[in-house]
Amino acid sequence: MHLYEVPLIFVLVGLVLYAVLAGADFGAGFWQLLAGPGERGAPIRDHAHEAMAPVWEANHVWLIFVLTVTWTAYPSAFGAIASTLCVPLFIAALGIVMRGAAYALRAGTSSVREQDRVDLVFALSSVTTPFALGTVIGAIASRTVPVGNAAGGLLSSWTGATPLIVGVLAVANSAYIAAVFLAADAKRTGRPRELQEALRARALVAGAVAGLVAVAGLIVLHADAHFLYTRLFEGSALAAVIVSALAGLATLALVFARLYEFARYSAGLAVAAVIAGWALAQRPALLKGLTVQQAAAPHDTLVLVIVAVLGGGLILFPSLALLFRLVLRGRLDYGEDADGAPALAVSDGSGLTRLLAVSSSGLLARVAGACLLIGFGTLTVAEAGWAHAIGVVALLGFMCVGFLAIVPAQMAELERE
Amino acid sequence: MGAAHQAYLLEARQMQALSFAVHIPLVCFGIAFPAMVLFCEWLYLRSGDQLYRTLARRWTRIMAALFAVGVITGTILSFEMGLLWPNFTATFGSVFGLGFAIEGFSFFMEAIFIGIYIYGWNRLSPRAHFWSGIPIVIAGMTGSLMVIAVNAWMNHPGGFRMAGHKAVDIHPLKALFANGFLWPELTHMYIAGYIVTGFLVAGAYAIGRLRGKWGRYERTALAIPLTIAALASPVQVLVGDWAARDVAVQQPVKLAAFEGLAHTTKGASEHILGWYEDEKVKYGIGIPKLLSFLAFHNPEATVQGLDTVPKDRQPPINVVRFAFQAMVGIGTLLALLGAWLLAVRVRRRRLPESKWFYRAVAIAGPASLVALIAGWVTTEVGRQPWVVYHVMLTSEAVTGAGGIVVGYTALALVYLGVACGVVWILRRLARAPLGGEPSSPPSTAAAG
Numbered sequence: 001m002h003l004y005e006v007p008l009i010f011v012l013v014g015l016v017l018y019a020v021l022a023g024a025d026f027g028a029g030f031w032q033l034l035a036g037p038g039e040r041g042a043p044i045r046d047h048a049h050e051a052m053a054p055v056w057e058a059n060h061v062w063l064i065f066v067l068t069v070t071w072t073a074y075p076s077a078f079g080a081i082a083s084t085l086c087v088p089l090f091i092a093a094l095g096i097v098m099r100g101a102a103y104a105l106r107a108g109t110s111s112v113r114e115q116d117r118v119d120l121v122f123a124l125s126s127v128t129t130p131f132a133l134g135t136v137i138g139a140i141a142s143r144t145v146p147v148g149n150a151a152g153g154l155l156s157s158w159t160g161a162t163p164l165i166v167g168v169l170a171v172a173n174s175a176y177i178a179a180v181f182l183a184a185d186a187k188r189t190g191r192p193r194e195l196q197e198a199l200r201a202r203a204l205v206a207g208a209v210a211g212l213v214a215v216a217g218l219i220v221l222h223a224d225a226h227f228l229y230t231r232l233f234e235g236s237a238l239a240a241v242i243v244s245a246l247a248g249l250a251t252l253a254l255v256f257a258r259l260y261e262f263a264r265y266s267a268g269l270a271v272a273a274v275i276a277g278w279a280l281a282q283r284p285a286l287l288k289g290l291t292v293q294q295a296a297a298p299h300d301t302l303v304l305v306i307v308a309v310l311g312g313g314l315i316l317f318p319s320l321a322l323l324f325r326l327v328l329r330g331r332l333d334y335g336e337d338a339d340g341a342p343a344l345a346v347s348d349g350s351g352l353t354r355l356l357a358v359s360s361s362g363l364l365a366r367v368a369g370a371c372l373l374i375g376f377g378t379l380t381v382a383e384a385g386w387a388h389a390i391g392v393v394a395l396l397g398f399m400c401v402g403f404l405a406i407v408p409a410q411m412a413e414l415e416r417e
Numbered sequence: 418m419g420a421a422h423q424a425y426l427l428e429a430r431q432m433q434a435l436s437f438a439v440h441i442p443l444v445c446f447g448i449a450f451p452a453m454v455l456f457c458e459w460l461y462l463r464s465g466d467q468l469y470r471t472l473a474r475r476w477t478r479i480m481a482a483l484f485a486v487g488v489i490t491g492t493i494l495s496f497e498m499g500l501l502w503p504n505f506t507a508t509f510g511s512v513f514g515l516g517f518a519i520e521g522f523s524f525f526m527e528a529i530f531i532g533i534y535i536y537g538w539n540r541l542s543p544r545a546h547f548w549s550g551i552p553i554v555i556a557g558m559t560g561s562l563m564v565i566a567v568n569a570w571m572n573h574p575g576g577f578r579m580a581g582h583k584a585v586d587i588h589p590l591k592a593l594f595a596n597g598f599l600w601p602e603l604t605h606m607y608i609a610g611y612i613v614t615g616f617l618v619a620g621a622y623a624i625g626r627l628r629g630k631w632g633r634y635e636r637t638a639l640a641i642p643l644t645i646a647a648l649a650s651p652v653q654v655l656v657g658d659w660a661a662r663d664v665a666v667q668q669p670v671k672l673a674a675f676e677g678l679a680h681t682t683k684g685a686s687e688h689i690l691g692w693y694e695d696e697k698v699k700y701g702i703g704i705p706k707l708l709s710f711l712a713f714h715n716p717e718a719t720v721q722g723l724d725t726v727p728k729d730r731q732p733p734i735n736v737v738r739f740a741f742q743a744m745v746g747i748g749t750l751l752a753l754l755g756a757w758l759l760a761v762r763v764r765r766r767r768l769p770e771s772k773w774f775y776r777a778v779a780i781a782g783p784a785s786l787v788a789l790i791a792g793w794v795t796t797e798v799g800r801q802p803w804v805v806y807h808v809m810l811t812s813e814a815v816t817g818a819g820g821i822v823v824g825y826t827a828l829a830l831v832y833l834g835v836a837c838g839v840v841w842i843l844r845r846l847a848r849a850p851l852g853g854e855p856s857s858p859p860s861t862a863a864a865g
Contacts, residue, residue: 054536057488057528061521067495068521071506072514079507082499086818093496094831100489101835104482108845149504150817297511298587304515312522319529319552326533326540365763372651380655383714385597388659392604395652399611402648406762410640411460413766414633 003303004296007073008286010309011066012279016272018062019170020177023271025052025059027178029099029126030171031202037116043195045119048178049106051185054327056103058320060096073305076147077286077295081136084145084152088132088163095129098122127171134170138163141278142225143288161224165217172210173271179203180251180267184260188328200255203263207252214248214274231281240277244270355408364405371398425821426812429501432825434797436493438790439832443487445789447527448561448610450480451553453618453642458547472638474538476618478846481535486839488528493828501821505804505814508584512577513567515589520563527556558607565603566593572796573598573667574805598667601660602796608653609792612751613785615646620782621847623775640768643778646785647755654752657745658711665712668806669721670730671799674737676708677701680722685709690742693734696723732801740794747788754781 001009028048035041035048071078082089102122109115135158139145142162146152157163183199185191221229232241247270254263284291296302358364371394379391454476461469495517498506506514530552537546570576576592577584593599622639625631665672672678678685679696685708691701706716713720723731754777761769769775804811 054532057485058525058532060488060492061525061528064492064495064524065518065521067499068514068517071498071510072518073511075510075514076507078499078510079503082496082506083503083816083818086500086816086824089496090500090824090827093493093500094827096492097489097831097835100485100492101838104485105838105842107478107482108842108849110845110849148817149507154818154820297514298585301511301515301587301589304589305518308515308519308522312519312525316522316525316529319526323529323532326537375652376655379659381714388600391659392600392656395655399608399645399648399652402759403644406644406759407456407641408460409766410644410762410768411637414636414640415464415466417633 002293003299003306004073004293007069007296007302007305007309008279008292010306011069011073012275014062014066014069016268016275018059018066019173019271019275020268021055021059022062023130023170023174024178024181025056026126026130026171027174027176027206028052028182029123030175031178031182031199032119033123033127037120039112042112043192044182044198045115047186047191047195048182049119051182053103055323056100058323060100063096069305069309073297073302074286074292074295075297077290079149080147080151080287080290081140081145083148083150084154084157085136085139086150087154088135088139088158092129092132092136095125095132098125099129126174130170130174131167134167135159135163137170137278138166140287141166141228141282143227143285145287147287147290161220162228165213165220169210169213169217172206172213176203176206176210176251177267177271179206180255180260180263183255184264187258187260200258200260203255204252207248207255211248211252228278228281232277235280237277237280240273240280244273244277247273355404356412359405359409364401368398368402368405371395371401425819426815428821428825429815430811432821432828433497433501434794435825435829435832436490436497437793437797439836440487440490440494441789441793442613442786443483443490444561445610445613446480446483447487448557448607449614449645450476450483450618451531451550451557453614453645454480455547455550455554456641458550462543462547468634468637472634475846477535477538479843481531482839482842482846484527484531486835489835490832491524500824501816502804502814503816505809508582508809508814509577509805512574512584512587512589512592513570516563516567516570516593520560523556523560523563526552527560530556557610561607561610562603563593565606566596566599568796569596569598569602571804572602572800572806574808579808598663601656601663604656605653605660605792608649608656609785609789611649612646612653613782613789615642615644615649616751616778616785617782619643619646620779623778626775627772627779636768639778643758644762646751646781647758650748650751650755653748657748662712662714665720668800670723670726671732671737671796672712673721673723673725674732674734674799675741675795676720677734677738678708678720678722680724681719682722683709683719684717685712685720687711693738730802732799737795737799740791740798743791744788744795747784747791751781751785751788754778 028051032041032045032048035044067078098121102118102125106115106118106122109118139158139160139162142160144152144157144160144163179199179202183196183203186196186199218229218232221232231237247266251263251266251270254260254266284293286292286295297305375391375395375398377391378387378394382388382391454473457469457473457476460466461473530549533541533549534546534553537549541549570592573596574592575596576588576590578586619639619642622630622635623643625635626639661672661675664675676685677688677691677693677698684706686703686705687707688698688701688703691698693699709718709720710716712718723734754774757774757777758769761767800806802810802812804814
C-alpha cells in the first residue's frame with residue numbers, strides 16, 4: 001500500500017459506515033412510507049422515528065467526512081465527480097435537507113394528521129436520497145465521469161443501467177439493514193411481539209429482494225460495464241464478493257432465528273464487503289483516465305490528512321461508542337418520562353455563595369472594567385501583534401468576568417423577589 | 418473559462434449567498450446557545466431550583482430543532498463546494514481542505530454530544546448530563562476556528578505557489594493557521610455568535626414583557642442572554658475596528674470599496690451614508706481625515722483608492738459600501754443598547770424599566786441578524802471578483818454545468834418551506850408546556 005492510498009481507505013471506511021448507519025436511517029424512512037398514514041401504520045412509524053432520532057445527526061456526519069477527506073486528498077477527482085454528477089448529488093442534498101427538517105419538525109407535531117404530513121416528507125426523501133447517492137457510486141464505477149469541470153453528460157453520466165441498478169441496490173439495502181436494526185431495537189426495548197414479528201417479516205423479504213437486486217446488478221454489469229464485471233471475479237475482489245454473499249445469507253439466517261443483534265453485524269459486514277470488492281476491482285483507477293496516484297494531493301497534505309483523521313478518530317470513536325452504548329443500553333430511549341426531575345443532591349452551593357460575596361463587594365465589576373481598559377489599550381491603540389493577542393484575551397475576560405459580576409447576583413435578587 | 422461559465426456565474430453566486438445567509442444565523446446558535454443552556458443547568462445544579470431546570474429544558478428543545486436545521490443547511494454548503502465551485506475545490510482542495518476535514522470531527526463531536534445531551538435529560542445523572550454538554554461548546558469553538566481559517570485563507574492566501582493552473586509547494590498548516598487574517602475574523606465571528614443569539618433570545622422575552630408576561634421565569638430567561646449580548650456588543654466594536662485595520666493593510670481595494678474611495682488619498686475623509694457614483698460619494702456626511710485616522714491611526718496617512726486596480730478587478734462598490742455601513746451602524750446602536758443595560762445595572766442594580774428599552778431589545782434581535790449578514794456580504798462581496806484573493810477569479814472557479822437556475826429555484830423553494838417549518842416549530846415549542854413538569858410559573862403570580 002502506498003501513502004496516496006491511505007486517505008482513500010479512510011474514505012471507503014467512511015462510506016461503509018455511512019451506508020450501514022445512515023442506510024439504516026434511510027431504510028427506516030422507507031418502512032415509514034410503506035407503513036402508510038394514520039393509526040394503522042403508527043406503531044412502525046413511531047418506532048422507526050424513535051430508534052433513529054438520537055443518532056441520525058451523528059450518522060449523517062459520515063457523509064461530510066467522506067466529502068471533506070475526498071476534496072482534501074483527491075481534489076481533482078472531487079471536482080470532476082461533483083461537477084459532472086451535480087444532478088444526483090443535488091437531489092441527494094435536497095433529500096437530506098427535507099429529512100433533517102422532518103426530524104426537527106416532528107418534535108412539534110401534536111396531532112396524527114400533522115405527524116402524517118411530516119412523516120410523508122421524511123419517507124419520500126428517505127428513498128430519493130440513497131437512490132441518488134447510489135447512482136453517483138454507480139456512475140463512478142462504470143467510468144462515466146471524465147476528468148474536468150462538468151466534462152461528462154449531466155444526465156447520461158448517471159442514467160445508464162449500472163448507475164440506476166446501484167441506486168436501486170442502495171435503496172433495497174437500506175431497507176434491509178433498517179428492518180434488521182429496527183427488529184433488534186424492538187426486541188431490546190421490549191416492544192410488542194407483533195411489532196417485532198412484523199419487522200422480522202420485513203427484514204426477510206427485504207433481504208431476499210436486496211439479494212435479487214445484487215444478482216441483477218451483476219447481470220447488468222456484465223452487459224454495461226464488462227471491465228468491472230471481469231475484475232470483480234478476480235483475485236481479492238472475488239474474495240470480497242464471496243464474503244459479501246455469505247454475510248448476506250448469514251444475516252437472513254440470523255434474522256430467521258430471531259438473533260437480531262448478531263444480524264446487525266453480519267449485515268454491516270455484507271455492505272463493507274461489497275464496497276471493498278468494488279474498490280479492489282477498480283484499483284488503481286479512480287476515474288476514467290485518472291489513477292489514485294495521479295489524483296492524490298501532494299505528500300505534505302496527505303500526511304496531514306492522515307494525522308488529522310487518526311487523531312480525530314482517537315476522540316471520535318470513544319465518543320461514538322458512548323453514544324451507541326447509551327442508546328443500545330436503553331438509557332437514551334426516547335419518550336417523555338412521567339416523573340419530573342431526578343433526585344438531585346444539591347451541592348451546598350459554596351462556589352456560588354463565594355462568587356456572590358466577591359461580586360457584591362464590587363471586585364468582579366472592577367476587574368471587568370480593568371479588562372475592558374486593557375483590551376482597548378492593547379487592541380485598539382497599540383499596533384503590535386503580541387499586544388493585539390493580549391487585547392483579545394482581555395476583552396474576552398471582560399465579557400466573562402462581567403457576566404459573573406452581573407448574572408449570579410441578578411439571579412439571587414430575582415429569587416428573593 | 419468561456420463565456421458560458423460567465424452566464425451563470427451570478428446565479429451561482431446568488432445561490433451560494435442564499436445558502437450562506439440561511440446557514441449563518443444557525444451557526445450563531447451553534448456557537449453560543451449551548452453555553453447559555455449549560456449556564457442555566459449549572460445554576461440548577463448549584464441551587465436545586467426547578468425554574469432553572471425548566472428553562473434549560475425548554476431551551477434544549479429549541480437548541481435541538483435549530484441544530485437539526487443547522488446540520489442540513491451546513492450540508493448544503495459542503496455540497497456546493499463541489500456543485501458550484503468545482504474548479505476552486507479541484508485546484509485548492511489540497512491547500513485548504515484540511516481545515517474542513519478537521520472541522521468534520523468537530524461536527525461529529527457536536528452531533529454526538531448534542532444527541533446525548535438532548536436525549537439524556539432524566540436518563541443520565543444530573544452531573545453527567547451537565548458534563549455531556551461541555552464538548553458541544555468546545556466543538557462550537559473548534560468548528561468555527563476551522564471554517565474561519567479557510568475563509569481567512571481565501572482572503573489572504575498563503576502556504577502554496579502557483580505553477581500555471583496548479584497549486585504546488587503546498588503547506589496546509591501554514592496556509593490555514595499562519596495567517597494573520599484568521600484571528601480578527603475568528604474573534605469577530607465568534608463574538609457575533611453571542612450577540613446574535615443573545616439579542617434574539619432576549620428579544621423573544623422582551624416581546625413577552627411588552628405583552629405583560631413578566632414573571633420570575635421570564636426575567637431570568639431575558640437577563641441571561643441579554644447580559645451576554647450587552648457585554649459582547651461593545652467589545653465587538655473594538656474587534657471590528659481591529660479587523661478593519663487588517664483589511665486596510667492586506668486588502669486595500671476592499672477597504673476602498675467599504676468607503677467608496679475612488680482615488681488614493683492622503684488624509685482621506687470618512688463618509689457616512691450617501692451613494693457612490695461618478696467616482697465619489699454623493700449625499701454623504703464627510704468627516705475630514707477620519708478614514709486615514711481610523712485605518713492607520715494617523716490623520717495624514719495615505720489610503721489606497723479603487724483606481725489602483727482596473728475596473729474589472731473592483732468589487733461592486735455600492736453593495737459592499739452599503740453592507741459595511743449597515744453592519745457598522747447597527748453594531749454601534751447595539752453597543753449603545755448594551756451600554757444602557759450595563760449602566761442601569763451598575764447604578765441601580767436592576768433591569769431597566771422603560772418600555773422603550775424592551776422595544777429596542779425586541780428590535781435588536783432581528784437587527785443583529787441583519788448586521789451579521791451585512792458583515793458577511795462586506796467581506797465576501799468585498800473580495801470579488803476573486804474567490805482566492807489575487808490568485809483565482811470567481812469566474813474561474815464556477816462549475817461548467819448549466820441549469821444552475823433550476824437548482825437555485827429548487828433550493829429557494831425548499832428553504833422557504835424549511836423557514837416556515839422553523840417558525841412554526843418555534844411557536845409550538847414556545848407554547849408547549851414541558852411534559853411531566855410544571856410549566857413556567859404564571860406571569861401574574863410574581864410580584865413586580
